[in-house]
Amino acid sequence: MTESAMAVVKPEMKSYIWLQTADGSIQQVEEEVAMFCPMICREILQTGMGSSKNYAISLPQRVNPAILGLILDYCRFHQVPGRSNKERKTFDEKFIRMDTKKLCELTSAADSLQLKPLVDLTSRALARIIEGKTPEEIRETFHLPDDLTEEEKLEPLRNITDDPRIRLLNRLYARKRKELREREKLKNVEIEERVDDRSVDDLLSFINGGDGDSKAVKANKNKKKNRRRKDQQKDSSSTNENGNHDKIEELDALPSCCQNNEFDKISGASPSRTVKSQDSAVSIYSSKNEFDDADMYDDLDPAMKEELDREVEDFARRLNSDWPERVQEILSLGQERKLVTVLNGNGSSTRFTKQVLIGGSSLPIRVRR
Amino acid sequence: MLRMASTFQEDVLEHVFSFIQCHKDRNSISMVCKSWYEIERWCRKRIFVGNCYAVSPQIVIRRFPEVRSVELKGKPHFADFSLVPDGWGGYVHPWIVAMASAYPLLEEIKLKRMVVTDESLELISKSFKNFKVLVLMTCEGFSTDGLAAIAANCRNLRVLDLRESDVEDLSGHWLSHFPDKYTSLVSLNIACLVSEVSISALERLVDRCPNLRTLWLNRPVPLDRHPNLLRRAPQLVEFGAGCYTADLRSDVFSNLTTAFTSCTELKSLSGFWDVVPAYLPSVYPTCSRLTSLNLSYATIQSDDLTKLISQCHNLQKLWVLDYIEDSGLEALADTCKDLRELRVFPSEPYGPEPNVSLTEQGLVSVSEGCPKLQSVLYFCRQMTNAALVTIARNRPNMTRFRLCIMEPRTPDYLTNQPLDVGFGAIVEHCKDLQRFSLSGLLTDRCFEYIGNYGKKLEMLSVAFAGDTDLALHHVLSGCDSLRKLEIRDCPFGDKALLANAAKLETMRSLWMSSCLVSFGACKLLAQKFPKLNVEVIDERGHPNIRPESCPVEKLYIYRSVAGCRLDMPGFVWTMDGDASPRLT
Numbered sequence: 047m048t049e050s051a052m053a054v055v056k057p058e059m060k061s062y063i064w065l066q067t068a069d070g071s072i073q074q075v076e077e078e079v080a081m082f083c084p085m086i087c088r089e090i091l092q093t094g095m096g097s098s099k100n101y102a103i104s105l106p107q108r109v110n111p112a113i114l115g116l117i118l119d120y121c122r123f124h125q126v127p128g129r130s131n132k133e134r135k136t137f138d139e140k141f142i143r144m145d146t147k148k149l150c151e152l153t154s155a156a157d158s159l160q161l162k163p164l165v166d167l168t169s170r171a172l173a174r175i176i177e178g179k180t181p182e183e184i185r186e187t188f189h190l191p192d193d194l195t196e197e198e199k200l201e202p203l204r205n206i207t208d209d210p211r212i213r214l215l216n217r218l219y220a221r222k223r224k225e226l227r228e229r230e231k232l233k234n235v236e237i238e239e240r241v242d243d244r245s246v247d248d249l250l251s252f253i254n255g256g257d258g259d260s261k262a263v264k265a266n267k268n269k270k271k272n273r274r275r276k277d278q279q280k281d282s283s284s285t286n287e288n289g290n291h292d293k294i295e296e297l298d299a300l301p302s303c304c305q306n307n308e309f310d311k312i313s314g315a316s317p318s319r320t321v322k323s324q325d326s327a328v329s330i331y332s333s334k335n336e337f338d339d340a341d342m343y344d345d346l347d348p349a350m351k352e353e354l355d356r357e358v359e360d361f362a363r364r365l366n367s368d369w370p371e372r373v374q375e376i377l378s379l380g381q382e383r384k385l386v387t388v389l390n391g392n393g394s395s396t397r398f399t400k401q402v403l404i405g406g407s408s409l410p411i412r413v414r415r
Numbered sequence: 416m417l418r419m420a421s422t423f424q425e426d427v428l429e430h431v432f433s434f435i436q437c438h439k440d441r442n443s444i445s446m447v448c449k450s451w452y453e454i455e456r457w458c459r460k461r462i463f464v465g466n467c468y469a470v471s472p473q474i475v476i477r478r479f480p481e482v483r484s485v486e487l488k489g490k491p492h493f494a495d496f497s498l499v500p501d502g503w504g505g506y507v508h509p510w511i512v513a514m515a516s517a518y519p520l521l522e523e524i525k526l527k528r529m530v531v532t533d534e535s536l537e538l539i540s541k542s543f544k545n546f547k548v549l550v551l552m553t554c555e556g557f558s559t560d561g562l563a564a565i566a567a568n569c570r571n572l573r574v575l576d577l578r579e580s581d582v583e584d585l586s587g588h589w590l591s592h593f594p595d596k597y598t599s600l601v602s603l604n605i606a607c608l609v610s611e612v613s614i615s616a617l618e619r620l621v622d623r624c625p626n627l628r629t630l631w632l633n634r635p636v637p638l639d640r641h642p643n644l645l646r647r648a649p650q651l652v653e654f655g656a657g658c659y660t661a662d663l664r665s666d667v668f669s670n671l672t673t674a675f676t677s678c679t680e681l682k683s684l685s686g687f688w689d690v691v692p693a694y695l696p697s698v699y700p701t702c703s704r705l706t707s708l709n710l711s712y713a714t715i716q717s718d719d720l721t722k723l724i725s726q727c728h729n730l731q732k733l734w735v736l737d738y739i740e741d742s743g744l745e746a747l748a749d750t751c752k753d754l755r756e757l758r759v760f761p762s763e764p765y766g767p768e769p770n771v772s773l774t775e776q777g778l779v780s781v782s783e784g785c786p787k788l789q790s791v792l793y794f795c796r797q798m799t800n801a802a803l804v805t806i807a808r809n810r811p812n813m814t815r816f817r818l819c820i821m822e823p824r825t826p827d828y829l830t831n832q833p834l835d836v837g838f839g840a841i842v843e844h845c846k847d848l849q850r851f852s853l854s855g856l857l858t859d860r861c862f863e864y865i866g867n868y869g870k871k872l873e874m875l876s877v878a879f880a881g882d883t884d885l886a887l888h889h890v891l892s893g894c895d896s897l898r899k900l901e902i903r904d905c906p907f908g909d910k911a912l913l914a915n916a917a918k919l920e921t922m923r924s925l926w927m928s929s930c931l932v933s934f935g936a937c938k939l940l941a942q943k944f945p946k947l948n949v950e951v952i953d954e955r956g957h958p959n960i961r962p963e964s965c966p967v968e969k970l971y972i973y974r975s976v977a978g979c980r981l982d983m984p985g986f987v988w989t990m991d992g993d994a995s996p997r998l999t
Contacts, residue, residue: 157424
């Protein structure tokens with residue numbers, strides 16, 4: 047080219063830097079714009095690369111031509127010295143308006159070029175996108191897999207064996223599972239043969255020293271107990287109380303039963319579910335094995351759930367059926383409690399007394415502010 | 416489509432996360448996917464544990480190895496009203512011990528309603544070389560000896576805030592343990608301390624700490640020493656005065672006024688025990704800049720309060736005693752158009768008759784006059800549905816509304832009706848209501864409103880309200896965002912609780928005292944939901960000595976991944992999954 051031709055083509059003698067992206071394409075960029083990127087700047091100064099097409103600077107893989115274009119737009123604007131803070135801010139705000147995918151690519155690319163102001167700008171923008179979203183929404187936005195397990199979402203409970211409380215809890219779970227498993231096995235027998243109850247009761251009363259033969263029967267927490275409760279109610283008004291008292295006596299009798307090895311054998315063979323707490327007491331006192339949590343837990347989960355669901359239903363049904371009477375009972379119990387406290391009037395209950403009689407201090411008056 | 420996660424380097428993601436500090440968002444991030452969980456846990460610097468028993472220190476340490484700031488809460492909120500017996504728990508020591516070895520670079524510890532011992536304080540002072548911030552809010556169990564250890568050993572301490580803690584005050588000498596070379600104090604709050612600290616030591620401390628921004632004195636600091644302190648710290652932003660009483664002396668008055676005038680950055684005032692009204696104008700130079708005024712200890716009468724408040728055009732937060740009366744609140748409404756938060760405390764809560772003229776009208780005035788009012792705590796003796804409805808319509812932007820009508824079960828005093836409609840209006844109109852406290856005569860209807868409208872409600876406090884379990888059922892089934900529920904003296908029993916038991920796993924905690932929840936139900940709950948700790952608190956003795964249908968005295972249920980705690984006193988039992996209450 048002649049000088050005059052060159053003069054027409056390039057009126058100013060600008061320097062250009064040649065950059066090559068990972069896909070092989072090469073482009074030239076005004077030197078001052080390219081130098082705004084620390085990584086490019088270093089390459090130029092240290093290696094002398096970039097001055098011609100053949101010696102184009104290889105950009106990191108994360109910088110594709112489209113993203114490079116964006117980055118260069120950013121650099122082109124900001125490398126101009128005279129701009130005010132407000133101008134720059136306005137530009138930035140407009141600049142980052144793009145879809146999330148592109149924003150991620152831009153952040154990544156800017157990071158690889160060590161262009162910190164742009165990294166900060168895009169990172170903040172991404173942070174604002176993330177803020178206020180639920181994990182599900184974030185996953186959707188960024189197309190991320192839902193690969194945390196339910197347990198991991200809660201807390202990796204099972205992975206921690208060094209916390210003694212976790213170990214204890216796991217041991218208790220294991221016992222519970224074993225207990226339920228055994229009941230599962232024996233459940234069928236119970237439904238078919240009611241007569242077995244009697245024999246167990248006899249055995250129990252034998253163990254308990256013959257203190258009445260109906261304790262175990264009354265204390266049973268399943269359907270039988272419900273029916274029995276209703277029957278008792280027909281008989282007398284205070285049967286609920288009696289039923290409960292009986293159960294309590296039984297619970298008191300636990301230690302002696304449990305020391306008795308015979309009881310272990312008996313409860314193992316028992317066709318019916320005797321007092322639940324007795325069973326569990328047996329489990330606590332008798333079993334010393336550590337169970338392998340993993341298999342049993344998976345096996346039993348639905349069974350355990352079903353079991354407990356039934357119990358809650360029973361409990362709820364029981365509550366529903368005799369709710370009005372129970373409310374009366376409970377309220378009368380509660381009233382008694384209050385009256386007793388008031389009448390006693392000892393030091394510990396003065397606050398309560400105030401609450402009942404005067405009523406002024408019973409409101410949540412904050413002691414401190 | 417290209418999976419964006421794969422284009423994202425770990426350090427880039429970490430950098431993005433560094434702009435997200437809110438706990439809720441950090442938690443969300445960690446639950447997105449495995450890789451984000453991993454990245455997030457390595458760069459988490461701040462931990463907030465709303466219930467110290469929900470997780471163990473070991474679990475926290477294992478998951479977050481780079482923590483610099485820990486915030487823990489211990490006792491349930493109702494402990495503030497003496498409903499949680501002494502010795503219940505909330506001990507911080509196991510946390511301090513664990514963190515002492517795991518987090519040598521720990522900088523901040525913030526505790527609320529926890530039991531802190533001198534041993535803990537000493538351990539803190541010796542274990543964390545770069546320790547900067549200690550905030551003990553409503554804590555107890557330590558003495559000024561522990562504070563001496565902190566003062567003596569924490570060379571980089573910036574914040575020592577003992578807000579409303581119960582400190583065994585052995586002497587005021589602890590303050591002198593700050594070494595002469597120590598200059599980094601930014602915030603000091605000793606307002607709760609009872610005994611005198613050496614004023615000259617305090618003056619020297621203030622003198623050599625150029626970054627001091629917050630100084631809350633305690634009551635014994637005499638008024639005539641205030642000017643000296645203020646003069647040494649003209650850069651103060653928050654100041655808590657001590658006792659504002661002295662014989663009237665014009666030189667003291669003018670010194671005070673001059674000192675306050677020079678504090679051009681002062682935005683917050685508090686303290687002011689025993690105010691002599693004549694001295695009050697000495698703070699007038701600060702009024703136009705004040706955004707926060709805490710006069711909850713100040714026995715200032717309505718007229719003087721009005722004069723003061725009428726100059727505080729930029730006030731955003733006001734805590735005051737009911738001496739302010741309706742007239743003072745009207746003045747507040749006229750002057751403080753930027754008011755965001757109002758708390759009115761009772762001067763004589765246990766008096767049978769009202770001692771001040773503070774009624775529902777005061778609150779109505781403020782709701783009319785202050786368009787930015789978001790947070791209200793109001794103690795009064797009378798209320799009407801009409802007033803509440805007006806307040807609700809005026810201020811649908813409210814997020815925290817706590818009304819304490821002092822006498823339980825007080826009806827609308829004009830119509831004698833329950834206050835269901837009024838409280839219902841609040842929850843209906845204030846769509847972003849997060850915190851709600853109820854009082855007065857309330858039936859199940861009120862709770863139906865709450866369940867229906869309280870979708871953003873996070874914390875609800877109920878006392879002496881409701882008729883049946885239906886009320887509790889409405890709340891548990893309707894309030895989608897509920898995290899904390901505290902109930903006392905309500906006729907709520909087993910039904911609603913058991914029917915909505917699964918809800919409890921989505922909440923931080925439930926407190927029920929003097930209600931009708933039976934021991935049997937507690938056991939059943941624990942069986943069905945092993946991730947819940949069901950604590951029965953009963954000072955009458957072991958629950959087993961009473962019938963299973965007998966209601967428990969107090970019940971505290973909270974979700975936990977740490978399992979049953981092992982530090983319970985003799986009157987607390989955690990229901991075991993094995994259907995028997997665990998003893999300590």
